Amino acid sequence: MSATMGAQLTVVQPGEGDVAPIPNFGAVFKLTSATTGGLVAIVEHPFPVGSITAAHRHTHEDEHSYVLAGEIGFRSDDNEVVLGPGGYITKPRGQMHAMWNAGTEPGRIIEVITPGGGFENYFRELGELLMSGAATATPGAPLHDSAELTELANRYGLTYGTPDWLDDVVRRYGLSPATH
Numbered sequence: 001m002s003a004t005m006g007a008q009l010t011v012v013q014p015g016e017g018d019v020a021p022i023p024n025f026g027a028v029f030k031l032t033s034a035t036t037g038g039l040v041a042i043v044e045h046p047f048p049v050g051s052i053t054a055a056h057r058h059t060h061e062d063e064h065s066y067v068l069a070g071e072i073g074f075r076s077d078d079n080e081v082v083l084g085p086g087g088y089i090t091k092p093r094g095q096m097h098a099m100w101n102a103g104t105e106p107g108r109i110i111e112v113i114t115p116g117g118g119f120e121n122y123f124r125e126l127g128e129l130l131m132s133g134a135a136t137a138t139p140g141a142p143l144h145d146s147a148e149l150t151e152l153a154n155r156y157g158l159t160y161g162t163p164d165w166l167d168d169v170v171r172r173y174g175l176s177p178a179t180h
Contacts, residue, residue, distance in 0.1 A: 010035040017044065020127035024051040024176065027123035033116030040112060041120040045099075047072060047107035052100035052175040055166050059157035061113050063091045065099070070107025073100045075169060096163050100175050122156040 012030050020027040028044040047070060055075075065074065067087045074081055074089050076097040083089060091097045101107045113119050129148055153160060170177055 006037045007039065008035045008037075018124075020123045021131055022123065022127045023130060024048055025053055027120075027127065029120055029123075030110070032120055033118045036116050038116045038118075040114050041116040041118075043111045043113065043120050043123060044068070045109050045111055047099070047101040047109070049101050049104060049106060050174065050176050052170065052173075052177065053098050054160050055096055055098040055163050056153075057096045057159045057161065058091075058093045058119075059159075060093065060117060061115060061119050061157075062093050063097075064112040064114065065089050065091070066110045066112070068108040068110060070101060070105050071103030072107045072109055073102035073169070073173065074098075075165060080165075080169070096161050098166065098169070100169065100173060102173055119156055122152065122158065125152055 010031055017028040017030050020029070026046050028046075029041075030044055031040065031042040033039075033041045065072070065083075065088065067083045067085050069085055071082050071084050072087075074083065074091065074097065076089075076091045077095045081087075081089065082102045099109070126149070129152060150160075166177075169175070
């Protein structure tokens with residue numbers, strides 16, 4: 001979608017938005033690239049206690065997070081921080097990063113994706129793949145090791161990885177490693 005088309009008037013009431021059912025990391029679509037003329041996409045992510053995203057790197061977009069509830073940990077390359085409600089962070093494209101619930105209560109963030117470019121559709125397709133059972137992985141391996149999810153990630157300029165800091169974060173916060 002071209003940014004020159006401009007944004008459309010869009011109203012999303014509290015509690016509204018399309019939902020992508022992704023285990024341990026949902027996505028609620030608030031504003032999409034289609035409604036903002038490709039300038040931005042805004043997605044809300046819940047973080048159950050003990051959850052962490054798979055470590056990943058974007059090649060096309062930056063992510064800006066705002067913590068709504070709970071304590072959310074962020075690691076982007078060599079930088080790590082835990083933020084509470086009202087905290088902001090930018091995770092620049094090209095940096096390997098992950099996010100996790102660093103507290104004892106459910107958390108939520110708003111993710112602002114710039115430029116919009118349609119990346120939010122990755123979450124829709126990821127949810128569909130996971131819910132349909134079409135994505136398969138070797139028993140005991142992270143689900144993102146599956147051919148189906150690797151192909152999906154490649155289409156969106158996303159790469160998964162296992163940085164040397166990941167096991168330490170999982171251990172320190174008592175997390176369940178991501179399977180997406």
